[in-house]
Amino acid sequence: MEKLQEPLADIAQCSLPVALEVMGERWSFMILRAAFNGIYHFEEFLTQLGIARNILSNRLSRLVDHGILARIPCSDDRRRVEYRLTPKGFDLLPAMLALRQWGEKWGAGISCNPVLCDARDGQPIAPIVLRAHDGRPLGPADLAWRRREEIAPPAPAPAKEPA
Secondary structure (H helix, E strand, O other): OOOOOOOOOOHHHOOHHHHHHHHOOHHHHHHHHHHHOOOOOHHHHHHHHOOOHHHHHHHHHHHHHOOOEEEEEOOOOOOOEEEEEOHHHHOOHHHHHHHHHHHHHHOOOOOOOOOOEOOOOOOEOOOOOOEOOOOOEOOHHHOOOOOHHHOOOOOOOOOOOOO
């Protein structure tokens, strides 16, 4: 197995610290979880999460500043606002689900209820896994760091014969 290592001293070449700066604390994730569950108003977040008003205000502002949530005036009352997920915020769903699945597997043995399912067939979503560019599941022995300039473009897909 090739040793899996990236240059750890060069933080500027890694996007993980940037992501952790935005999302790296519990309340940001809990607010995001609530937003994925249809909570949009400040008072609803406050009630549902049991979070202190000042912490909620701070975290909502940070999530808006980072483009994860959008602050949208309510159409029926312009003094009220809704906090809605942006496409950037929605892209955090796989990370949230992977953390939740990890917690179910390795945490306190708590099975989450309700279970997130495919709306089409009602079955639970599959575990979040690392996949190769061609869809193969990958394990630790399948991984290797490469410099970006060393990566060859993928081979073109074979042409399909006419029917």
